[in-house]
Amino acid sequence: xxxxxxxxxxxxxxxxxxxLPSLVIPRVIQAQxxxxxxxxxxWEFISVELGIxxxxxxxxxxxxxxxxxxxxxxxxxxxxxxxxxxxEIRLESKFxxxxxxxxxxxxKNVMTGTFTVTAKEGTRTGTWSAKRAAAKPASPRTLDFIxxxxxxxxxxxxxxxxxxxxxDTVRTKSVDAGGQDEKSAKRVWGGNPLTxxxxxxxxxxxxVLAITIKRLxxxxxxxxxxxxxxxxxxxxxxxxxxxxxxxNTRWHLDAEKQIATLEKPPEHLKSFSVALHPMLGCxxxxxxxxxxxxxxxxxxxxxxxxxxNRISEGTTLYLQVNQPGALLYVxxxxxxxxxxxxxxxxxxxxxxxxxxxxxQREKSVGAPRAEDKDYLMxxxxxxxxxxxxxxxxxxxxNWLQKDYKLTSAEAAIVLGTSIKYQIAEVAxxxxxxxAKIRKSSLALLAH
Numbered sequence: 287x288x289x290x291x292x293x294x295x296x297x298x299x300x301x302x303x304x305x306l307p308s309l310v311i312p313r314v315i316q317a318q319x320x321x322x323x324x325x326x327x328x329w330e331f332i333s334v335e336l337g338i339x340x341x342x343x344x345x346x347x348x349x350x351x352x353x354x355x356x357x358x359x360x361x362x363x364x365x366x367x368x369x370x371x372x373x374e375i376r377l378e379s380k381f382x383x384x385x386x387x388x389x390x391x392x393x394k395n396v397m398t399g400t401f402t403v404t405a406k407e408g409t410r411t412g413t414w415s416a417k418r419a420a421a422k423p424a425s426p427r428t429l430d431f432i433x434x435x436x437x438x439x440x441x442x443x444x445x446x447x448x449x450x451x452x453x454d455t456v457r458t459k460s461v462d463a464g465g466q467d468e469k470s471a472k473r474v475w476g477g478n479p480l481t482x483x484x485x486x487x488x489x490x491x492x493x494v495l496a497i498t499i500k501r502l503x504x505x506x507x508x509x510x511x512x513x514x515x516x517x518x519x520x521x522x523x524x525x526x527x528x529x530x531x532x533x534n535t536r537w538h539l540d541a542e543k544q545i546a547t548l549e550k551p552p553e554h555l556k557s558f559s560v561a562l563h564p565m566l567g568c569x570x571x572x573x574x575x576x577x578x579x580x581x582x583x584x585x586x587x588x589x590x591x592x593x594x595n596r597i598s599e600g601t602t603l604y605l606q607v608n609q610p611g612a613l614l615y616v617x618x619x620x621x622x623x624x625x626x627x628x629x630x631x632x633x634x635x636x637x638x639x640x641x642x643x644x645x646q647r648e649k650s651v652g653a654p655r656a657e658d659k660d661y662l663m664x665x666x667x668x669x670x671x672x673x674x675x676x677x678x679x680x681x682x683x684n685w686l687q688k689d690y691k692l693t694s695a696e697a698a699i700v701l702g703t704s705i706k707y708q709i710a711e712v713a714x715x716x717x718x719x720x721a722k723i724r725k726s727s728l729a730l731l732a733h
Contacts, residue, residue, distance in 0.1 A: 325353055325370075325392070328419040330490060330610060333401065335412035338576040341610045343490045343648075344416070358492050358648045375399060388414060420487050426453040426642075436461055436479035436617070440590060441579035442572040442609050446485035449611075455500065455642045456484065460617035463567070463634040468505040478568050478582040478591055478618040485611035486643050493607040494646040495571060495614065501640035502564035502599045502619070509537045509546065509621045509633035518671075518712040519628050537633055539621055546621055546633055560622055564637060565598040567591060567618030567627075574608035582618070585667045585716045589654050591618065592718055593627045594665060594710035597656060604646075604655040616641065627713040653681040661706075662723050667716040675707070678721035686723075690731055700727070 326348045332341045344366060346355035355366045368377040375397065377388040383406050390399015397416040402409060431448050450456060461467045464476040473479075489495055514530035537546045544562045548555055570589035573580050585591045589605045597603055605612075616639055623632030656663040664685060666677025682705065686697040704727040710718030 329397075329416045330419055331357075331397075331414065331416040332610070333412055333414040335410060340575050341491050343419075343492065361492075361650060390414065422451055422488065426455065427451070428455045428457065431456055431458040431481075433459060433481045436465070436474040436481060437483070437615065438475065438477045438479050438582050439579035440480075440483075440570045440572055440582065440588060440613075440615055442613060443579070444483055444572075444613070446611065446613065447482055449485045449487060450643065451487045452489075452643055452645045455640060457638070457640045458616070459505065460566075460619050460637045460639055462510070462636050463618050463631065464510070466636065468636045468638075470506065470508075480568055480570075480582050480615040480617035481639070482615040482617075483572065483613035484615075484643075485613060486645060487611065489607045489612040489645045490610055491574075491607055492648055492650070493612075494649045494651055495605050495607050495612045496602050496644040496646055497569060497605070497614065497616075498602040498642050498644075499566065499597065499599055499639075500642060501638070502566070503638040504539050504541055504562065504564060504619075504621050504635055505638045506636055507539050507541070508549070509539055509635035511535045511537065511631045511633050512629040514630070515628050516630050516713045518717065519626065532630075535629075537621070539633075539635065560633075563595065563598060563622050565595050565620050565623060566616055566637075566639070567593045567597075567620050567623070567632065569597060569603055569605075569614075569616050571605050571607065571615070572609045572613035577608075582615070583714060585711065585714065585718060587653055587667070591714060592654065592665060592667070592710060593618075593620075593623065593632070593713065594656070594708075594718060594720060595620070595623045595625065595632075596658060596661075596663065596708075596720075598658075601656055601658045604651055604657075606651050607645075614643065626709045627711055630713045651681070652684060653677055655681065655685065656720075657725075660724060660726075662725065662728070664721045665710060666719050666721070667711075669716060671709070671712070671717050671719060674717050674719040678707070678719045679705070682721040682723065686728075690728065692731070700731075 325346050329344045331344050332339050342357055342359050344355055344357045346353055357364045357366050373391050373393060375390045375392055379386040385404045388399055388401040390397055395418045400413050402411050437444055458481055460481050461473050461479055463478050465472055465474040465479050467473050512532055513535050514532040536549045538549050539546050545559045547559045568582055568591050573588055580590055583591050619635055619637030620632035621635045654665040664678050664681035666674040668674040668677055683697045686692045704723050706722045708720040710720050
């Protein structure tokens with residue numbers, strides 16, 4: 287059992303409380319009733335050890351003077367129990383050779399205190415707090431959010447720009463990768479500045495955040511790309527014998543005709559045009575406890591700069607939640623991008639964005655997943671294409687085994703006959719490979 291798992295078990299003891307009798311019996315009964323009412327329900331618990339916060343969700347039920355419940359951590363449900371003397375809490379739990387003692391107070395639906403963990407290797411201490419989970423609004427909302435700040439890292443330290451609930455719809459905007467908005471005004475330094483973060487109420491570590499892109503529209507008439515090929519896309523001989531001048535390439539965007547044309551086309555591209563396919567290059571959540579902020583030019587299990595051209599209107603993206611509220615960022619819009627983002631930049635532009643979110647509670651994914659009307663897609667990111675290929679294939683196999691109840695042999699048969707691959711990204715430090723399976727193939731599986 288790893289330390290993180292042990293710490294979650296230590297946390298489980300904190301939230302269980304029993305009222306002890308006072309001198310006056312009616313007051314005892316009243317105090318016990320109030321304690322039960324204030325403890326029963328869902329709590330969001332955060333413990334801090336060596337400056338690193340760890341969050342879990344706990345369900346508590348009070349029956350008389352006894353409090354019991356369940357804690358979800360590392361894919362398992364753990365029992366919780368404990369005691370309360372008035373408003374003073376003392377909890378003990380033991381896991382293996384570790385004795386865990388938590389003390390604190392309960393006041394106005396908030397718990398706070400300190401903990402001590404005693405084990406063979408020594409003693410550890412820290413602080414903890416818990417708050418009751420917020421109540422969800424009666425009906426979904428549509429929220430218009432005009433950003434005034436944009437961010438160049440995915441970070442837990444950035445204050446939420448807006449708090450939203452599952453099933454809410456958010457309508458917002460992004461600047462382009464260079465920091466220019468729909469009026470061509472420079473708003474922020476480049477490097478894929480993002481809109482957000484959006485705090486999703488009820489999302490906790492151990493959940494999956496499902497982000498559905500409901501609408502994407504270009505909101506200005508130009509985009510910028512480049513005229514060179516990234517190094518990963520070329521052989522040494524081709525690179526040595528071709529000129530990569532990397533000059534800016536400006537495109538005119540025709541929203542009515544839904545095409546892009548070069549503003550100053552070279553001789554052989556005077557009639558060249560491409561159909562618009564708006565997409566988001568960056569969608570990501572904050573990294574996990576103790577992890578450093580992640581550049582918006584990078585990608586990984588938290589999403590980020592994925593530059594996958596099927597993250598577009600109608601697609602749902604699934605990301606693992608690492609922090610309370612997930613802290614969702616969106617941006618780096620492209621009017622169009624071919625597979626791999628071979629020019630280092632796609633048709634970079636600003637965008638009107640509409641999305642909604644759901645929280646899949648107590649579920650895990652090992653890498654970003656996506657789904658549209660045609661495909662299930664697992665996205666592997668790594669420093670090399672072969673490693674990203676293995677990651678995407680393994681994630682799709684896990685998806686089939688867990689959600690479709692296939693054995694590893696059955697999953698291998700499905701993958702071997704039905705899988706398709708797509709290169710998402712080769713321009714950045716991490717490359718991306720996507721494993722795809724048509725939903726029509728999965729519809730033939732027995733249930």
